[in-house]
Amino acid sequence: xxxxxxxxxxxxxxxxxxxxxxxxxxxxxxxxxxxxxxxxxxxxxxxxxxxxxxxxxxxxxxxxxxxxxxxxxxxxxxxxxxxxxxxxxxxxxxxxxxxxxxxxxxxxxxxxxxxxxxxxxxxxxxxxxxxxxxxxxxxxxxxxxxxxxxxxxxxxxxxxxxxxxxxxxxxxxxxxxxxxxxxxxxxxxxxxxxxxxxxxxxxxxxxxxxxxxxxxxxxxxxxxxxxxxxxxxxxxxxxxxxxxxxxxxxxxxxxxxxxxxxxxxxxxxxxxxxxxxxxxxxxxxxxxxxxxxxxxxxxxxxxxxxxxxxxxxxxxxxxxxxxxxxxxxxxxxxx
Amino acid sequence: xxxxxxxxxxxxxxxxxxxxxxxxxxxxxxxxxxxxxxxxxxxxxxxxxxxxxxxxxxxxxxxxxxxxxxxxxxxxxxxxxxxxxxxxxxxxxxxxxxxxxxxxxxxxxxxxxxxxxxxxxxxxxxxxxxxxxxxxxxxxxxxxxxxxxxxxxxxxxxxxxxxxxxxxxxxxxxxxxxxxxxxxxxxxxxxxxxxxxxxxxxxxxxxxxxxxxxxxxxxxxxxxxxxxxxxxxxxxxxxxxxxxxxxxxxxxxxxxxxxxxxxxxxxxxxxxxxxxxxxxxxxxxxxxxxxxxxxxxxxxxxxxxxxxxxxxxxxxxxxxxxxxxxxxxxxxxxxxxxxxxxxxxxxxxxxxxxxxxxxxxxxxxxxxxxxxxxxxxxxxxx
Numbered sequence: 270x271x272x273x274x275x276x277x278x279x280x281x282x283x284x285x286x287x288x289x290x291x292x293x294x295x296x297x298x299x300x301x302x303x304x305x306x307x308x309x310x311x312x313x314x315x316x317x318x319x320x321x322x323x324x325x326x327x328x329x330x331x332x333x334x335x336x337x338x339x340x341x342x343x344x345x346x347x348x349x350x351x352x353x354x355x356x357x358x359x360x361x362x363x364x365x366x367x368x369x370x371x372x373x374x375x376x377x378x379x380x381x382x383x384x385x386x387x388x389x390x391x392x393x394x395x396x397x398x399x400x401x402x403x404x405x406x407x408x409x410x411x412x413x414x415x416x417x418x419x420x421x422x423x424x425x426x427x428x429x430x431x432x433x434x435x436x437x438x439x440x441x442x443x444x445x446x447x448x449x450x451x452x453x454x455x456x457x458x459x460x461x462x463x464x465x466x467x468x469x470x471x472x473x474x475x476x477x478x479x480x481x482x483x484x485x486x487x488x489x490x491x492x493x494x495x496x497x498x499x500x501x502x503x504x505x506x507x508x509x510x511x512x513x514x515x516x517x518x519x520x521x522x523x524x525x526x527x528x529x530x531x532x533x534x535x536x537x538x539x540x541x542x543x544x545x546x547x548x549x550x551x552x553x554x555x556x557x558x559x560x561x562x563x564x565x566x567x568x569x570x571x572x573x574x575x576x577x578x579x580x581x582x583x584x585x586x587x588x589x590x591x592x593x594x595x596x597x598x599x600x601x602x603x604x
Numbered sequence: 605x606x607x608x609x610x611x612x613x614x615x616x617x618x619x620x621x622x623x624x625x626x627x628x629x630x631x632x633x634x635x636x637x638x639x640x641x642x643x644x645x646x647x648x649x650x651x652x653x654x655x656x657x658x659x660x661x662x663x664x665x666x667x668x669x670x671x672x673x674x675x676x677x678x679x680x681x682x683x684x685x686x687x688x689x690x691x692x693x694x695x696x697x698x699x700x701x702x703x704x705x706x707x708x709x710x711x712x713x714x715x716x717x718x719x720x721x722x723x724x725x726x727x728x729x730x731x732x733x734x735x736x737x738x739x740x741x742x743x744x745x746x747x748x749x750x751x752x753x754x755x756x757x758x759x760x761x762x763x764x765x766x767x768x769x770x771x772x773x774x775x776x777x778x779x780x781x782x783x784x785x786x787x788x789x790x791x792x793x794x795x796x797x798x799x800x801x802x803x804x805x806x807x808x809x810x811x812x813x814x815x816x817x818x819x820x821x822x823x824x825x826x827x828x829x830x831x832x833x834x835x836x837x838x839x840x841x842x843x844x845x846x847x848x849x850x851x852x853x854x855x856x857x858x859x860x861x862x863x864x865x866x867x868x869x870x871x872x873x874x875x876x877x878x879x880x881x882x883x884x885x886x887x888x889x890x891x892x893x894x895x896x897x898x899x900x901x902x903x904x905x906x907x908x909x910x911x912x913x914x915x916x917x918x919x920x921x922x923x924x925x926x927x928x929x930x931x932x933x934x935x936x937x938x939x940x941x942x943x944x945x946x947x948x949x950x951x952x953x954x955x956x957x958x959x960x961x962x963x964x965x966x967x968x969x970x971x972x973x974x975x976x977x978x979x980x981x982x983x984x985x986x
Contacts, residue, residue: 279847283788287795295889321888322807326815329800329859335837336830336856337822343833396626403623407616413623415973417630422969423962424917426937430944430958431637434653434951443663446652446951448636481630486980493981513615542826545919549941564828565920574832581828592824599820600813 397487906979
């Protein structure tokens with residue numbers, strides 16, 4: 270069967286199964302289990318209404334529990350066990366963690382992740398803020414915004430190919446086809462650089478890819494926040510003779526501080542999970558390993574589920590403060 | 605609000621230029637790859653894409669016709685022909701027959717061949733090889749030329765990738781596989797999340813606030829955590845690696861955002877409508893399908909775009925839950941990574957493959973940007 274046809278069929282079956290569940294389970298509740306007629310009509314309606322939320326929620330809760338909550342527990346358990354050859358698991362205590370800590374690659378990944386965590390959110394937010402502030406003032410700002418925002422739609426893998434061409438290197442006696450080397454040579458560089466193999470700096474070149482993608486996100490959100498600033502505050506500052514820079518840094522930025530924080534943390538989470546860019550561009554060679562790729566390596570190349578799980582727990586640990594902060598914010602809002 | 609008297613005019617053009625610079629900086633990498641996807645392998649390998657629109661001087665390695673095309677006249681063996689393809693117009697400024705001295709001769713000069721005989725190459729690429737004995741060997745003579753080649757863009761890369769029968773890059777198959785992953789993985793979570801969001805927004809039951817907090821927490825749980833346990837689970841219950849597994853996985857991973865976005869939107873719907881409907885005797889199911897769902901269209905669209913972009917662009921989930929050893933179910937992102945390995949230097953293949961995969965999200969992005977922005981704002985500012 271043609272794959273497209275097969276795909277179409279599975280779509281129809283999957284979606285109709287979903288619709289059927291909701292329609293039929295509600296019918297069943299109202300018509301068979303607690304029918305709203307007969308001697309107990311009133312009581313039945315109440316009972317049906319007590320059950321219905323759970324009927325609505327069940328598929329979502331089931332999927333959430335199975336696909337997000339259970340893995341947290343299971344990964345923790347796996348990180349404390351070892352696979353026994355031939356099947357089964359045995360308790361390993363903290364062995365996986367000590368083994369991981371002893372690996373230089375792990376510390377390289379931690380160091381690089383810290384660099385990513387510092388640089389990517391900072392640069393993305395800064396560029397986003399700059400773009401938001403500048404595009405708000407001009408006529409063709411919306412077009413500019415949409416072009417800066419565009420990389421959001423491009424996959425990390427697509428972006429990796431795009432930037433690999435930028436970083437491409439040819440031997441010194443040939444024309445450079447990567448624009449970065451072409452500029453470098455035009456500015457009087459001695460010989461073309463293989464940018465992705467220069468330790469430490471190559472991390473920066475990988476980060477630029479993510480900054481390029483995330484700046485649009487930061488810009489869109491910060492631009493909305495900037496527009497939400499009450500005009501009186503800005504006008505008052507103008508009357509008092511503040512310079513445009515002062516207005517921006519002393520009047521506007523403090524008022525959108527919270528939004529900046531939200532943008533920063535959202536990008537931080539993305540950074541912690543970054544995998545595709547490193548996987549496609551260097552695969553962790555030349556000291557560019559990051560945690561997510563380290564974990565993938567352990568999982569599918571070394572086939573070591575114990576250490577793989579342990580490194581996943583490290584990612585979870587790094588996300589945890591943001592998780593708590595988010596939940597607290599959400600609860601405050603609902604009150 | 606920025607009309608500060610006297611400063612406006614001097615600042616405005618600074619702003620215009622800075623924005624223009626930013627936009628160019630942000631567009632340049634994409635344009636580079638885009639232009640490259642319309643160039644031939646030779647062009648990409650010998651000159652930067654920014655030279656694609658101007659005539660460029662290139663060093664080319666060409667080959668004369670094979671010896672079996674030689675013609676014997678009066679004891680003189682002759683091979684004549686044209687070094688360039690028929691459609692190509694180029695001007696040769698220098699040429700050579702040795703890779704170490706590619707500019708040894710001028711057009712019109714005659715060079716002695718190592719194996720005997722001579723070759724003369726003209727500016728337009730026509731050549732004439734003469735020998736008193738028959739030319740031997742199977743392949744033609746290599747000729748290195750320095751030529752000025754006019755800009756030439758071609759759809760050949762796309763044709764070869766999408767419409768040729770060999771389909772060596774596997775991108776067509778990967779395209780359909782990606783589509784097969786994406787559409788159910790977008791539709792199913794929307795359905796599931798819409799019901800849950802309605803329950804969380806408008807139904808009263810114990811534990812509601814706690815559930816919402818849990819969902820906010822799950823928003824940031826890294827999906828790396830889910831890989832091993834779920835792969836284990838899928839293998840144990842017999843789903844294995846395949847479409848069903850990846851649909852379920854994408855559904856699970858997309859749900860927190862879906863529920864969060866939709867609930868926030870539904871809470872904002874006017875209470876009167878829902879209460880009037882309840883008074884009029886509508887069941888919750890009717891209220892949901894007839895009132896809430898149509899009214900929530902903007903939020904549904906926002907999430908649909910997110911989920912579509914995310915599943916289309918995903919690599920990790922597909923690698924773990926979908927692609928098995930046979931590679932029959934590979935998606936485009938994984939295929940491109942594969943091509944990066946096998947066609948590492950063939951930019952015409954990589955650029956074209958990347959743009960085949962990027963084109964769909966870009967179309968979605970530019971046509972439905974409004975919903976995307978709205979969704980982003982609802983998802984993070986609230």
